[in-house]
Amino acid sequence: MNIITKTALANFRSNRSRNILIGVAIALTAMLLTTVPTVVFGTIDLRFAAVDNVYPTFHGMFRNVDEKSADKMLDDARLTDTGLREDAAYMICDGTDANISMVYCDDNTVKLNRLKLEEGKMPERADEIVVSEGLLKVMGLTGGIGDKITVPFQPVKAGGLGQAMKKEFTITGLTKDSEEAESRNIYSSLVSGAFTEEIISEGEHEYRVYFSIADAKGKTTDVIKDSMEEVGKSYGIGKEDIVDNSEYLMANYVDPAMYGGMIILMAVIVLAGVLTICSIYYVSMMNKVQEYGKLKAIGSTRRQIRQLVFREGFAVAAAAIPVGLILGLGTGMLLVHGMVRSGLASENEMANEMKRVMAAGDISLIKPWILLLAAAVALVSVYISLLLPMRKAAKISAIEAIRFQGTDKKNKKKRRKGYAELNIRKLTSSNLGRNKKRTTATIVTLGITGILFVVVATILSCMNPKSMTMDSIRGDVEITLNSESGNEMHPERERKNIQKNNPLTEELKKQIETLDGVERVETYTGVSASLEELQEDDGRPLDTALGGLSEAAMGELERYVTDGSLDDESLMDGTGIILSGSYIIAYPGADWKAGDKVHLNIKDGDDIIKKEYKIAAIVDAPNGLAGSGFTLPSSVLEDLCKNNVTDDFIIFTEKSKVDAVTKEIRAIVEGQEFLAMNTWKDAYEQSEKNIGYMLYGCYGLLFVFGLVSILNLVNTMINSVYIRRRELGVLQAIGLSGRQTVRMLQLEGLFYTAGTLLLSVGAGSIAGYGCFLWAKAESIMSIRTYEYPTVPVIILAVIILVVQVLITYMVNNSFKKQSLIDRIRFAE
Incomplete structure (x- = not known):
């Protein structure tokens, strides 16, 4: 061990107070760097595992594949988990409208589709078959395992x-x-495969090939779909014969924006850590100047001084980072468990399975690469923080260091300004002005955290659970069509196909209106459409939605109009249309104004109605009222379409009878495949839960940031007193009382407090309002109304004042432990 390392370790032990502060700052930085990715990737892994347990796990399917191509696909390195299915025959069901296919699936296809038998085994010979009770009943057959049937x-x-x-x-x-x-x-x-070989000649087989794209982990849905098309094209398979497993892909989809947000958050954590650690080192350097000067005087080089500062800093990091990693890992695991238990980590369909996966311990939340990455980033943060102190220490000359008195004034000729009369306020002012860089660094570091606090508090205060709920539901209870769009494997779930035999009938509406406690039932109509002015990636007109509002809803919509008018005659004569403002945000090309023309292809069952509309009005309304696309009066849309285009029954109830009505409506809806039910109560509780977790998460992070910044204030106050021990000792020797000393320290702390609050509240309020305007324009978290975070700002001010008072007394008590003689003799 060379002399530099020995000296660094000696400093590490002797500068215990400062190194504890720095160590806590480094540990908190490492903790946050571990917590954030642990929560993000832990939740993703649990979700993926749950998806793999619930959904069929293939990415897509090629239809109408010939034998040669199917054989090649089985060995294609671009595909994994490839399986074959062949619809070999169809049973003849005379006298019924039943459709019964006779399907062969190989082992991989059985596994991918999660085909499970209630009892028995899969067929192997040509004369073996697996059936269901419903199939046997439709065919007029009876039998069980081992029985023979003629088909x-x-x-x-x-x-x-x-x-x-x-x-x-x-x-x-x-x-x-x-x-x-x-x-x-x-x-x-x-x-069985033997059966298909028996009835279909060689060369005439046509397969459906199930597959997953190789190396798809971490890729987005769009990238996976592009890969499917590329592989299909190499086999001459057109887009019409490529079907993606949308349920599985969407469940596995990870928005790249999430990774971007995580990177930004980690960058903020690193920046906060660097600022604080660098600031602590910078302030602490004041009482180390003479030490470095003496080392220079006995022959130390600049490089050796830099190495001394570097090794001492990394000695602190070596002790603090492991503590931060352990705390971060524990915090992250607790957060993931809390999110999964509450169901916040996923929609209800997946929540129970995620709980089961977590309880079974199938997924480990401890990821070594996260710990290594967090440690590496924390070390880089420490290195960046040390650059300025290393540079400053290396530049100190021996003569300058010996004469150093804790001031940052460079002009030697400029004489210190004195006072004819001296009081506590002037003493405080003199000390604060003695080292303006130190004072500024402390206020800026604290202020940055304060600005972040006010900005986040502004956004959180603007989140209203009622507004958020209005984006999903308007009435107390809603019955809606349970449809899907673009699911080629289940075309019967398309809205246009359901509407051919719409379960939301007038009879059902009258049945609901007769229930005790129901005040009224409004009808919301809707159809699928495409917009010719905008295109999908493949050049097709953009898919959109066209809704129809009742008279009551149209009256409610009036207050949300931002351009045009709902009194425009074109709305009632069928030539005008209403556009949602959120549509303009979602699609950059949709920057229309009232009076502009748009062309819609409206899907009425199997018919397409082409219509030109004038935009009569643009509204900024909740999605639960006007949707997120185009809207007409309901009567106009019903006259236009020949099918029953009812999409929702919006049910308003007596407040005291909501639960009873909900129970009766649930009994009506249960068992109907294409109907779903939502309630205001459930949606409101979920909105409160979402906002609550955001509150805990955001304020939790800000609390840690605040701790890091408070460490800087503690360090500044301690070093301020440390450097002036001799001066304060002399002042006390000539009459400065202990009470006056405390008051002087309090005035210094109040200056830091006032500066921090001015910067935090002033700049934070301006930045917070700007963030509100951005969130409103982007329709983030249903934010529409500005609410100033009065209570959080008051709490921030109280916390800063209380912390300042506590620090003052802590520093004063530490100062009083030394005798007056020791203080006067300091630095002799």
Whole structure:
């Protein structure tokens, strides 16, 4: 161990107070750097594991694939988990409208689709089959495992179905019928590969190939879809024969913006840590100047002085970073467990499975790479923080150091200004002006945290659970069509297909209106449409929505108009339309104004209605009222379409009977595949929960940032007294009382407090209002109304004042422990 390292370690032990402060700052920085990615990636991994346990796990499917291409796909390195399915035949169901396919699935396809038998085993021979009770009932058959049944069927041939055939099968397994199968009279039986070879000639097989894209982890849904199209194109498969597993992909989708937000947050953490650690070192350097000067005088080089500061700093980091990593890991794991238990980490469909995965310990939240990354970033932060102190220490000359008295004035000829009469206020002013850089650094470091606090408090105070709830629901209870858009594997769930036999009938509406406690039922109509002025990535007109509002809703919408008028005659004659302001935000090309023309292709069942509309009004209304696209009066939309285009029943109830009405409506909706129910109470509670967790998370981070900044204030006050021990000792020797000393220290602390509050509240309020305008314009968290964070700002001021008072007494008590003689003899 060389002399520099020995000296650094000696300093490490002797400068205990300063190093504890720096160590706490470094530990808190490392803690935050560990907590943030642990929460983010832990939640993602739990979600992925839950998805893998619930959804079919393939990325996509190629249809109409010939034998040669299917064989090549099985060995294609671009694809993984490749499986084959062949719809070999269809059973003949005379006298019914049932559709029963005879499907062969290989082992991989069975696994990917999570096909599970209630009992029995998969078929292996040509005369074996798996059926369901519903299938047997439709076919007029009976039987169980081991029984034989005779089935008439038509094999699938190129261009259609072949001649009718009959075959006797042995039942080897039974499956359970889904509600969808029973309601739509669509069933499937499972047959063996041997059966398909028997009825379909070689070279005539057509497969559906299930697959996942290789190396897809960490990729977005768009990238995966692009890869599917690229692979399909290499086999001559067009887009119309490429089907993505949208449920699985969307459940696994991770928005790249989330990673960007995490990186920004970690950068803020690093910046706060660097500012504080650098500031502590800078202030502490005041009482180290003479020591470095003496080392220079006995022959130390600039490089050796830099190494001394560097090694001492990294000795502190070596002790503090492991503590921060452990605290960060523990905090992150507690947060993840809390989020999953509350159901906040995912929608209800996934929450229970995530809880089960977490309870089973299938996913580890301890990720070594996060700990290594956090440690590396913390070390880099410490190094950056040491650059200025290292540079300053190396530049100190021996003569300058010996004469140093704690001032940053460079003009030697400028004489210190004195006072004819001396009092506590003038003494305080003299000390603060003695080292303006130190004073400024402390106020700026504290002020930055204060500005962050006020900005975040402004955004959080503008989050209103009522406004957030209004974006999802308007009435006390809503019954809505449970539709999906773009799911090629389930086209029956498209809104236009459901509306051909719409379950939201006038009879159902009257039934609901008769329930005790129901005040009124409003109808919201809606259809799918496409907009010719904007295009999808493939050049098709952009898919959008067209809603219809009742008279009551139109009256309520009036106060949200930002351009145009709802009294425009074009709205009632069918040539005008209302545009949501959120649509303009979502699509940069949609920068229209009232009076502009748009062209919609309206989907009424299988028909397309092409219409030109004038934008009569633009509204900035909650999505629960006007949606996020285009809107018409409901009567106009109903006259335009021949199908029943009712999309929602919006039910308003007597407040005292909400629960009873909800219970009765739930009984009506349950069991109906294409209906879903939402309640204001559930949506409001979820909004409160979301905002509550954001409050805890944001204020928790700011609390840690505040601790880091308070360490800087403590360090500044301690070093201020440390440097002036001799001066204060002389003043006390000539009559300065202990009470006056405390008052002087309090005035210094109040100066830091006033400067911090002025910077925090002033700049923070301006920045907070700017962030509110941005959040409102981007429709973030349903923010629409500005609310100044009065209570949080008052709390901030009280905390800063209390901390300042506590620090003053702590520093004074430490100062009083030394005798007056020792103080006067200091630095002799």
